Amino acid sequence: METLKKKIILIGGSQEGKTTICQYINNQKQEYQKTQAVVYVGDTMIDTPGEYAERRSYYGSLQIISVDADVVIFVKDASKHMSIFAPTFSSMFTKPVIGVITHIDVATKKQIQDSHIYLELAGARPVFEVCALTGKGIDKVIKYINKINLVEY
DSSP states (O other): OOOSSOOOEEEOOOOOHHHHHHHTTTOOOOOOOOOOOOOOEEEEEOOHHHHHHHHGGGGHHHHHHHHSSSSEEEEETTTSSSSSSOOOOOGSSOOOOOEEEHHHHHHHHHHHHHHHHHHHHHOOOOOOOBBBBBBBHHHHHHHHHHHOEEEEE
């Protein structure tokens, strides 16, 4: 797997797969642990609690924390029928915003298609599909992030 060369911030609702993605990329044991506070994982990742994206009163905190990142990633669990991301949610960030759809191994094709729509409406482009438990699709995300030209932003 390619090494992540830019700092990312993962934003999404509770139990969407943000921490599992961090654990996979960092070759850590895959175990559920509720993220209670913002966690800096090594030099390249910022894992945020789901409540920060679920509660409007925390949006300012997400904006401030994102200053430390090069790329913002909106994470959406495909098996959940709703999205916490409002249309144009990405407009509050001054960084490139991409989308990652998780739990593709347990979601239907319709749920995955709907997740693409939700993330694109939120302003995330492009959108990737991953299974963080097996790592399927994560390499594509890392390769894309490493190729982003930050001078454009």
